[in-house]
Amino acid sequence: MPIKIPDNLPAKEVLTHENIFAMDETVAYHQDIRPLRIVILNLMPTKETTETQLLRLLSNTALQVEFVLLHPKTHTSKNTSPEHLEMFYKTFEDIRDEKFDGMIITGAPVEQMEFEDVHYWEELKEIMDWSSDNVTSTLHICWASQAGLYHHFDIPKYSVDKKLFGVFPHTISEENVELLRGFDEVFFVPQSRHTEVRREDIEKDDRLIILSESDEAGIYIVSTKDGKQIFVTGHSEYDPLTLKWEYERDVNKGMDVEIPRNYYPGNDPSKKPRITWRAHANLLFSNWLNYYVYQETPYDLNAGRELSALSACL
Ligand SMILES: CC(=O)SCCNC(=O)CCNC(=O)[C@H](O)C(C)(C)COP(=O)(O)OP(=O)(O)OC[C@H]1O[C@@H](n2cnc3c(N)ncnc32)[C@H](O)[C@@H]1OP(=O)(O)O
Numbered sequence: 387m388p389i390k391i392p393d394n395l396p397a398k399e400v401l402t403h404e405n406i407f408a409m410d411e412t413v414a415y416h417q418d419i420r421p422l423r424i425v426i427l428n429l430m431p432t433k434e435t436t437e438t439q440l441l442r443l444l445s446n447t448a449l450q451v452e453f454v455l456l457h458p459k460t461h462t463s464k465n466t467s468p469e470h471l472e473m474f475y476k477t478f479e480d481i482r483d484e485k486f487d488g489m490i491i492t493g494a495p496v497e498q499m500e501f502e503d504v505h506y507w508e509e510l511k512e513i514m515d516w517s518s519d520n521v522t523s524t525l526h527i528c529w530a531s532q533a534g535l536y537h538h539f540d541i542p543k544y545s546v547d548k549k550l551f552g553v554f555p556h557t558i559s560e561e562n563v564e565l566l567r568g569f570d571e572v573f574f575v576p577q578s579r580h581t582e583v584r585r586e587d588i589e590k591d592d593r594l595i596i597l598s599e600s601d602e603a604g605i606y607i608v609s610t611k612d613g614k615q616i617f618v619t620g621h622s623e624y625d626p627l628t629l630k631w632e633y634e635r636d637v638n639k640g641m642d643v644e645i646p647r648n649y650y651p652g653n654d655p656s657k658k659p660r661i662t663w664r665a666h667a668n669l670l671f672s673n674w675l676n677y678y679v680y681q682e683t684p685y686d687l688n689a690g691r692e693l694s695a696l697s698a699c700l
């Protein structure tokens with residue numbers, strides 16, 4: 387089903403070539419159903435790549451989605467042009483009086499710093515506090531999952547001995563959870579990080595549930611019991627060649643980096659990587675959109691959460 391994408395956003399051309407169903411605004415406004423409003427706080431330096439990755443996954447459901455892209459006002463981006471930000475992005479100030487059905491906060495390559503040393507930490511804390519009252523469900527990815535668990539629940543992150551880098555088998559830790567509906571018993575997820583959160587810290591807080599983890603890669607998904615906040619430590623949204631690109635980038639920098647695990651056939655970087663996580667990535671995002679956003683959000687976002695759910699009005 388359709389996702390509404392501005393005509394000149396670079397993601398549109400890529401996704402159109404992939405036969406993704408994108409709808410223009412005039413057609414969208416003639417449909418009776420209300421589009422879901424999703425705000426994406428994009429903290430990645432490679433913003434255009436991340437836009438495409440997330441929109442690809444958000445477009446794969448029966449729901450109409452419109453989105454707002456946010457970047458932190460208190461950080462000057464080195465890798466994304468001011469023109470791109472000016473044309474497609476808003477800042478928190480622009481939307482703080484609005485309500486949204488869903489929010490995604492992306493990863494960022496700042497995981498080896500203390501949270502407090504990140505330029506936009508104060509702004510991010512304010513946005514995360516705002517999301518608790520103004521967004522039906524918020525999905526935090528990779529570094530944002532650590533930032534959210536730390537800010538909302540005081541859960542620390544720890545450095546790992548060597549970069550967790552590759553595609554790892556993960557399992558379900560909690561049965562009958564809508565977010566994992568349709569998942570296989572074992573499924574694969576790209577991980578690419580130097581830090582982790584730990585089971586023993588999360589278990590101490592009875593507002594949180596661990597939904598999925600991995601023997602090799604540790605905690606994967608944590609949720610609040612009400613599903614309003616979801617923390618995903620891996621990168622299911624990564625493109626087929628993202629890990630290859632990160633690997634080659636680091637090799638070219640002369641860094642002592644290991645070959646991403648379970649990625650190249652025969653562990654041979656000259657071979658084409660094998661993609662084993664795409665189905666689960668699509669299911670994760672469509673389950674989130676359907677069960678945590680669409681089914682839970684009020685039809686009239688501004689009238690209060692107690693009003694009947696959107697699904698009941700359709
Ligand atoms: C754990 C996770 O969440 S993984 C997700 C993050 N993964 C990725 O971003 C993968 C793709 N990124 C990359 O490969 C690299 O970051 C590159 C190639 C784009 C840039 O590399 P470099 O310029 O060598 O790295 P550098 O350390 O200078 O900057 C990386 C980013 O961190 C930012 N940064 C550095 N210090 C700080 C700080 N104190 N506070 C906030 N941001 C900071 C930089 O500004 C830059 O982001 P920007 O483009 O949005 O401004």
Ligand SMILES: N[C@@H](CCO)C(=O)O
Nearest residue numbers: 494495496578579632
């Ligand atoms: N995925 C990131 C990890 C660093 O935060 C990278 O390799 O760029």
